[in-house]
Amino acid sequence: MxxxxxxxxxxxxxxxxxxxxxxxxxxxxxxxxxxxxDEAGARATEVDLYAVVTYGRTAGxxxxxxxxxxxxxxxxxxxxxxxxxxxxxxxxxxxxAALVGFAxxxxxxxxxxxxxxxxxxxxxxPTAQEVQRFTNRLQxxxxxxxxxxxxxxxxxxxxxxxxxxVAANVRWVYKARGRDEEWLKAAAREIATLxxxxxxxxxxxxxxxxxxxxxxAVEES
Amino acid sequence: xxxxxxxxxxxxxxxxxxxxxxxxxSLEQLRIGNFVVVDGQHNRYFSLxxxxxxxxxxxxxxxxxxxxxxxxxxxTLAGTSTYATVEVKPMLMLEKVDETDADALLAEGTGPQPxxxxxxxxxxxxxxxxxxxxTVFGQEGGSNFAMGMPLAMDLPICLNLDRFVERSNGxxxxxxxxxxxxxxxxISGVIKTRxxxxxxxxxxxxxxxxxxxxxxxxxxxxxxxxGSQVLVYTLDEQMARRPGRNADVTLKIGLNQIEEADIVxxxxxxxxxxxxxxxxxxxxxxxxxxxxxxxxxxxxxELDEFCRASGAHPASMASLQRNLKRLPRQDxxxxxxxxxxxxxxxxxxDRGKHVILQFGRHNxxxxxxxxxxxxxxxVRHRYEEKMRRYEETQKVGQEPRPLMITIEEAHKFLNPAVxxxxxxxxxxxxxxxxxVTLLVIDQRPSGIDDEVMSQLGTRVAGKITEERDIEAVLxxxxxxxxLRGALASLDxxxxxxxxxxxxxxxxxxxxxxxxxxxxxxxxxxPNTAASAEADxxxxxxx
Numbered sequence: 001m002x003x004x005x006x007x008x009x010x011x012x013x014x015x016x017x018x019x020x021x022x023x024x025x026x027x028x029x030x031x032x033x034x035x036x037x038d039e040a041g042a043r044a045t046e047v048d049l050y051a052v053v054t055y056g057r058t059a060g061x062x063x064x065x066x067x068x069x070x071x072x073x074x075x076x077x078x079x080x081x082x083x084x085x086x087x088x089x090x091x092x093x094x095x096x097a098a099l100v101g102f103a104x105x106x107x108x109x110x111x112x113x114x115x116x117x118x119x120x121x122x123x124x125x126p127t128a129q130e131v132q133r134f135t136n137r138l139q140x141x142x143x144x145x146x147x148x149x150x151x152x153x154x155x156x157x158x159x160x161x162x163x164x165x166v167a168a169n170v171r172w173v174y175k176a177r178g179r180d181e182e183w184l185k186a187a188a189r190e191i192a193t194l195x196x197x198x199x200x201x202x203x204x205x206x207x208x209x210x211x212x213x214x215x216x217a218v219e220e221s
Numbered sequence: 222x223x224x225x226x227x228x229x230x231x232x233x234x235x236x237x238x239x240x241x242x243x244x245x246x247s248l249e250q251l252r253i254g255n256f257v258v259v260d261g262q263h264n265r266y267f268s269l270x271x272x273x274x275x276x277x278x279x280x281x282x283x284x285x286x287x288x289x290x291x292x293x294x295x296x297t298l299a300g301t302s303t304y305a306t307v308e309v310k311p312m313l314m315l316e317k318v319d320e321t322d323a324d325a326l327l328a329e330g331t332g333p334q335p336x337x338x339x340x341x342x343x344x345x346x347x348x349x350x351x352x353x354x355x356t357v358f359g360q361e362g363g364s365n366f367a368m369g370m371p372l373a374m375d376l377p378i379c380l381n382l383d384r385f386v387e388r389s390n391g392x393x394x395x396x397x398x399x400x401x402x403x404x405x406x407x408i409s410g411v412i413k414t415r416x417x418x419x420x421x422x423x424x425x426x427x428x429x430x431x432x433x434x435x436x437x438x439x440x441x442x443x444x445x446x447x448g449s450q451v452l453v454y455t456l457d458e459q460m461a462r463r464p465g466r467n468a469d470v471t472l473k474i475g476l477n478q479i480e481e482a483d484i485v486x487x488x489x490x491x492x493x494x495x496x497x498x499x500x501x502x503x504x505x506x507x508x509x510x511x512x513x514x515x516x517x518x519x520x521x522x523e524l525d526e527f528c529r530a531s532g533a534h535p536a537s538m539a540s541l542q543r544n545l546k547r548l549p550r551q552d553x554x555x556x557x558x559x560x561x562x563x564x565x566x567x568x569x570x571d572r573g574k575h576v577i578l579q580f581g582r583h584n585x586x587x588x589x590x591x592x593x594x595x596x597x598x599x600v601r602h603r604y605e606e607k608m609r610r611y612e613e614t615q616k617v618g619q620e621p622r623p624l625m626i627t628i629e630e631a632h633k634f635l636n637p638a639v640x641x642x643x644x645x646x647x648x649x650x651x652x653x654x655x656x657v658t659l660l661v662i663d664q665r666p667s668g669i670d671d672e673v674m675s676q677l678g679t680r681v682a683g684k685i686t687e688e689r690d691i692e693a694v695l696x697x698x699x700x701x702x703x704l705r706g707a708l709a710s711l712d713x714x715x716x717x718x719x720x721x722x723x724x725x726x727x728x729x730x731x732x733x734x735x736x737x738x739x740x741x742x743x744x745x746x747p748n749t750a751a752s753a754e755a756d757x758x759x760x761x762x763x
Binding site: 185188189191192193195196197198199200202203206207210211 | 244277278279281282285287291293294296297298300301302
């Protein structure tokens with residue numbers, strides 16, 4: 001099942017989607033896709049919109065009510081959910097994604113699409129080939145890296161620092177491409193070019209994408 | 222395929238182009254003075270790397286460099302955030318033609334032109350290819366003589382010897398940089414291509430026969446390489462008698478041949494006072510050519526007599542006589558000698574023979590300066606006559622052969638104090654008026670008169686670090702700043718910078734090795750020495 005969520009808020013720069021799985025939004029920095037078939041809107045051909053996950057959170061459905069403690073000495077962690085099946089209904093996990101490009105007519109474009117993704121459409125995991133094809137070019141990083149990144153698409157609470165989003169995306173793509181060292185080096189250089197006037201920011205990203213970290217760290221896919 | 226090095230990002234016509242190196246190209250792969258090519262839209266620019274610079278996109282990085290960066294971080298930063306630029310000085314340009322047609326490229330009538338413009342932004346800098354070298358420096362053969370190879374490639378770089386002998390030239394370098402080896406190379410070329418005849422003043426006896434080099438093996442001399450084309454004259458009778466390496470002619474100098482100018486040149490060696498010149502003048506007025514003979518024969522009474530008659534100062538007369546008594550003590554000095562030996566030598570030169578004058582045991586500065594200047598004066602005098610005759614008759618066969626005179630320790634003849642008076646100074650200044658040019662070899666070019674230096678056509682320089690010497694070598698050369706760094710950064714052995722008349726643009730190269738292969742290229746035959754002797758006895762009788 002490649003559907004992972006449904007768009008519940010949409011903007012030209014990105015969207016907010018509700019994850020189908022509680023507490024399991026797509027990985028930070030991962031690439032997701034919104035598929036628009038022919039008949040959607042006024043488009044003449046099928047368009048796939050690509051976005052990078054920039055933020056995720058789980059909270060109660062009612063924004064005015066904060067979640068309360070439910071664990072006891074015997075019941076904690078995963079057992080809480082088994083004991084309280086209603087939590088699946090009263091909590092929800094949402095994630096934000098920034099649009100980084102689209103595919104149309106067999107071509108990959110790495111700039112913002114002219115139309116925003118329609119509300120309530122599904123968000124999918126891309127196929128391995130799609131990831132490969134889309135990330136063969138690195139211009140999309142410009143849409144993520146400060147100071148060029150669009151203001152965070154999230155409605156409501158805080159956001160992930162854009163540098164960390166870039167780093168997360170590079171780490172994710174590196175793994176998705178089967179630990180492609182050449183790609184990683186190229187991406188690192190692209191980032192170095194983007195952040196050339198801010199040395200500390202650059203080092204922040206570079207330290208975060210170093211392959212040694214990638215192998216040591218426990219990362220969810 | 223060539224390797225791209227970077228893109229032009231800045232520059233001015235006067236000071237050169239700034240090229241940002243590509244990531245992955247390390248400065249350490251490049252060298253000051255490298256021959257590189259900038260591909261403009263319409264022209265190719267043959268250029269030299271004149272400077273290098275390290276840069277960072279964010280100056281803050283320089284105050285806090287990543288100290289323990291992993292290879293990954295270091296590799297990413299190199300060439301992106303931290304990068305290098307090189308300054309490139311275009312020397313020649315060539316209009317682009319169809320690059321796929323190599324023949325058309327080489328056959329092109331116009332050839333590389335002096336630079337009149339510079340390329341626009343983002344023109345590509347690349348390593349020079351074999352074709353580029355061939356386009357600029359021509360191919361071996363004819364009067365093109367391969368002097369060496371580019372630093373990173375195995376193909377010949379040629380010196381145009383026809384152009385080389387048109388002017389006086391210089392070979393410079395600190396001691397130990399192989400100046401006499403370079404001279405041997407150039408002179409071999411001149412002998413091989415027959416563009417000129419040579420007269421070599423061989424102060425240290427290194428050109429005629431085998432000579433052990435500093436690294437211990439023996440190299441052949443010209444006599445062995447070129448056999449009977451080379452005549453060896455010597456001042457030292459003992460040299461003339463050594464089996465297997467005997468000289469052809471023993472040269473004697475007569476006191477009657479020594480002139481005022483010779484003595485003035487030796488002021489330092491003979492401890493002469495500043496008044497000596499005037500005193501000699503007075504002597505010359507009375508006794509003409511025989512003045513030195515007369516002076517040395519004078520008794521005390523005769524000296525006093527002469528002083529009264531001419532107004533010379535008695536003390537300076539006496540000291541002059543005392544000091545000049547050193548001259549007849551030299552073995553090779555006779556009271557009187559005719560010029561016939563020297564005139565024969567000039568005739569031999571005119572027949573196409575090359576002459577090496579060995580000094581043997583008489584290799585003090587006094588001997589060297591005295592004899593070289595005297596011989597050269599006579600040679601030049603004869604050449605002047607020949608040239609006049611040729612100008613009158615304008616018969617093709619009568620034009621004297623171009624003559625190249627090789628002198629070592631050139632600053633002794635060409636320093637600012639004496640350059641105006643020595644024959645060498647005259648030759649260097651008047652250039653090839655009488656078909657006579659100099660090959661000046663020196664380790665202290667700063668000691669040579671500026672006027673002489675600026676007249677030198679081609680300069681071949683080994684490593685030089687002394688600032689004044691670098692300045693001196695570059696006297697009268699355009700783009701000096703570009704070459705200064707190249708000169709100082711040459712390796713001590715086997716690397717030279719050639720600039721001037723005989724090469725289209727200055728170039729750093731590895732010199733050719735002087736070994737068996739070279740001997741073969743020069744056409745040396747086995748048993749050369751034996752056949753040489755046969756030739757000589759044919760020519761001169763016994």
